[in-house]
Amino acid sequence: MATAITLRNPVAVATKSRPATTEDPFVRWLLTGIAVLFLGVFLFLPLAIVFSSALAKGWTFYLASLREPDAWAAIRLTLIAAGIAVPANLVFGVAAAWAIGKFDFFGKSVLITLIDLPFAVSPVVSGLIYVLLFGLQGVLGPWLAAHDIKIIFAVPGIVLATIFVTFPFVARELIPLVQAQGNDEEEAALTLGASGWQTFFRITLPNIKWGLLYGVILCNARAMGEFGAVSVVSGHIRGRTNTVPLHIEILYNEYQFVPAFAVASLLALLALLTLFVKSAIEWKTKRQMAHLEAAAAVEGAV
Amino acid sequence: MTFTFKQRSILPGFGLSLGFTILYLSLIVLIPLSATFLKTSSLTWAQFWHVVTAPRALASYRLSFGASAIAAFINLVFGLLVAWVLVRYSFPGRRLLDSLVDLPFALPTAVAGIALTAIYSTNGWIGHYLQPLGIKAAYSRLGVVIALTFTGLPFVVRTVQPVLEDLDKEMEEAAASLGAGRWQTIRRVLFPAVMPAALTGFAMAFARAVGEYGSVVFISGNMPMRTEITPLLIITKLEQYDYAGATAIAVVMLIVSFALLLTINLLQVWGGRREKTRPALEGPPIPVQAQA
Numbered sequence: 270m271a272t273a274i275t276l277r278n279p280v281a282v283a284t285k286s287r288p289a290t291t292e293d294p295f296v297r298w299l300l301t302g303i304a305v306l307f308l309g310v311f312l313f314l315p316l317a318i319v320f321s322s323a324l325a326k327g328w329t330f331y332l333a334s335l336r337e338p339d340a341w342a343a344i345r346l347t348l349i350a351a352g353i354a355v356p357a358n359l360v361f362g363v364a365a366a367w368a369i370g371k372f373d374f375f376g377k378s379v380l381i382t383l384i385d386l387p388f389a390v391s392p393v394v395s396g397l398i399y400v401l402l403f404g405l406q407g408v409l410g411p412w413l414a415a416h417d418i419k420i421i422f423a424v425p426g427i428v429l430a431t432i433f434v435t436f437p438f439v440a441r442e443l444i445p446l447v448q449a450q451g452n453d454e455e456e457a458a459l460t461l462g463a464s465g466w467q468t469f470f471r472i473t474l475p476n477i478k479w480g481l482l483y484g485v486i487l488c489n490a491r492a493m494g495e496f497g498a499v500s501v502v503s504g505h506i507r508g509r510t511n512t513v514p515l516h517i518e519i520l521y522n523e524y525q526f527v528p529a530f531a532v533a534s535l536l537a538l539l540a541l542l543t544l545f546v547k548s549a550i551e552w553k554t555k556r557q558m559a560h561l562e563a564a565a566a567v568e569g570a571v
Numbered sequence: 572m573t574f575t576f577k578q579r580s581i582l583p584g585f586g587l588s589l590g591f592t593i594l595y596l597s598l599i600v601l602i603p604l605s606a607t608f609l610k611t612s613s614l615t616w617a618q619f620w621h622v623v624t625a626p627r628a629l630a631s632y633r634l635s636f637g638a639s640a641i642a643a644f645i646n647l648v649f650g651l652l653v654a655w656v657l658v659r660y661s662f663p664g665r666r667l668l669d670s671l672v673d674l675p676f677a678l679p680t681a682v683a684g685i686a687l688t689a690i691y692s693t694n695g696w697i698g699h700y701l702q703p704l705g706i707k708a709a710y711s712r713l714g715v716v717i718a719l720t721f722t723g724l725p726f727v728v729r730t731v732q733p734v735l736e737d738l739d740k741e742m743e744e745a746a747a748s749l750g751a752g753r754w755q756t757i758r759r760v761l762f763p764a765v766m767p768a769a770l771t772g773f774a775m776a777f778a779r780a781v782g783e784y785g786s787v788v789f790i791s792g793n794m795p796m797r798t799e800i801t802p803l804l805i806i807t808k809l810e811q812y813d814y815a816g817a818t819a820i821a822v823v824m825l826i827v828s829f830a831l832l833l834t835i836n837l838l839q840v841w842g843g844r845r846e847k848t849r850p851a852l853e854g855p856p857i858p859v860q861a862q863a
Contacts, residue, residue, distance in 0.1 A: 315686035391782025465583035494679025496785035
């Protein structure tokens with residue numbers, strides 16, 4: 270819109286001595302202003318309101334809301350769920366990255382698409398599929414009930430739903446990385462007599478460690494914050510099957526706004542920490558890439 | 572030519588890693604997903620059709636798809652703008668803002684939901700400015716669009732950003748030296764280059780929005796026929812122990828999700844092919860290689 274002005278008045282543009290590949294300062298300011306305003310309203314305000322509402326009744330009330338037994342139970346359950354889901358998906362991600370990144374085989378692209386599948390499925394449907402499999406009305410329900418095994422409306426269901434929604438995180442981060450690094454170093458190690466596991470732990474793992482950490486923190490953030498899928502399988506039993514996001518919902522629906530935001534502020538802090546670590550890793554790997562490119566350039570010149 | 576399942580390699584562990592990958596994928600994802608389709612087959616086709624085309628279900632599709640399309644479009648326009656500003660201009664706080672773009676991925680949806688509701692309710696920070704104008708943001712369809720815009724915000728920015736960064740300035744300089752105005756250069760040179768990425772981001776934002784639950788349920792008000800999204804309808808049916816009904820709607824959503832996943836993959840292939848063919852179409856890529 271604003272940029273159209275420059276087209277209508279080409280003489281004015283030509284007389285100004287600015288590079289042809291940038292815009293008028295006024296346009297630049299306007300676009301930057303709109304972008305900052307948009308991000309401010311949509312990203313900064315939600316963060317600000319979480320913390321300001323959490324502290325609306327002061328620090329003592331804030332801490333008391335967090336010390337409440339049901340809040341503690343929710344925090345514990347969230348830690349358990351993430352504590353199982355993240356390592357499980359980590360092992361899967363490494364295995365998938367090794368198989369897909371290091372070898373060429375038939376049906377590889379289909380496998381990659383299938384791994385991405387959980388991202389395409391609505392969280393609510395992700396929870397529902399486990400209810401249909403393990404619930405009383407479900408396929409395995411009668412058998413589980415006969416053997417007194419509870420999965421749905423219990424902790425195992427919450428863990429399973431959490432694993433499902435965070436399934437692709439580590440794998441999709443590692444597969445392109447392993448592919449890009451190629452097999453040369455591993456082949457050299459094997460030729461020199463290293464065993465398969467030695468090669469993996471001494472060569473591959475150090476090469477992918479930042480990508481691994483990147484995938485793990487994103488996986489963890491989602492695991493601790495998942496709401497829809499867990500809501501379907503949890504049964505909402507206070508103090509027993511409530512995770513932190515579900516506890517926030519209960520408090521909010523009971524009009525206990527300040528305690529709801531107090532508990533929410535914990536997850537908001539986790540989100541900020543996640544973004545910080547993520548940016549730090551991105552910055553670090555970018556610098557490494559620049560180093561490598563510079564080294565390659567020097568080598569090329571020689 | 573004989574069919575070979577796997578190319579020869581001296582690296583060990585193919586069987587173990589692929590075996591584990593497929594086992595884990597089957598147990599966690601494939602078997603549970605197929606159980607859903609199995610459950611639907613307990614309905615006759617007529618029953619299934621009756622459930623998925625009930626007026627309340629149709630109203631929820633209209634809202635879910637309509638609001639998702641509007642939100643994804645807002646994200647397309649502002650995502651292009653934000654990506655452009657973050658890549659091309661420098662201003663104080665740019666890096667901080669760049670990291671903050673991923674907030675909707677990192678912030679749990681329930682937290683986003685209650686925060687947005689608090690901001691847009693009639694006595695909220697923004698809501699109390701909108702109320703005198705007669706705009707009801709929270710507990711309305713507008714609220715659904717706001718929540719979905721928040722959840723889909725990073726997609727277009729993050730798909731377009733790397734394309735803009737990799738774009739050679741020479742192309743713009745060439746366009747300018749051949750007499751193109753700035754707007755013409757943007758429209759004819761930059762826009763076609765970022766289009767595949769932007770559309771991929773749009774489709775991703777749309778796909779995410781269609782299935783979104785947590786951030787919407789707080790702000791939407793959840794009135795049947797008016798502000799009830801499809802995922803919420805599934806939950807409502809589950810709470811009424813209508814498992815068959817919930818499953819039927821879920822199957823509709825799954826089919827839509829798979830179609831969107833396919834579209835996104837095709838868009839990515841299209842974008843990738845453009846990248847590869849571009850140097851060939853525009854002459855020998857000598858300068859680029861000389862730089863490296």
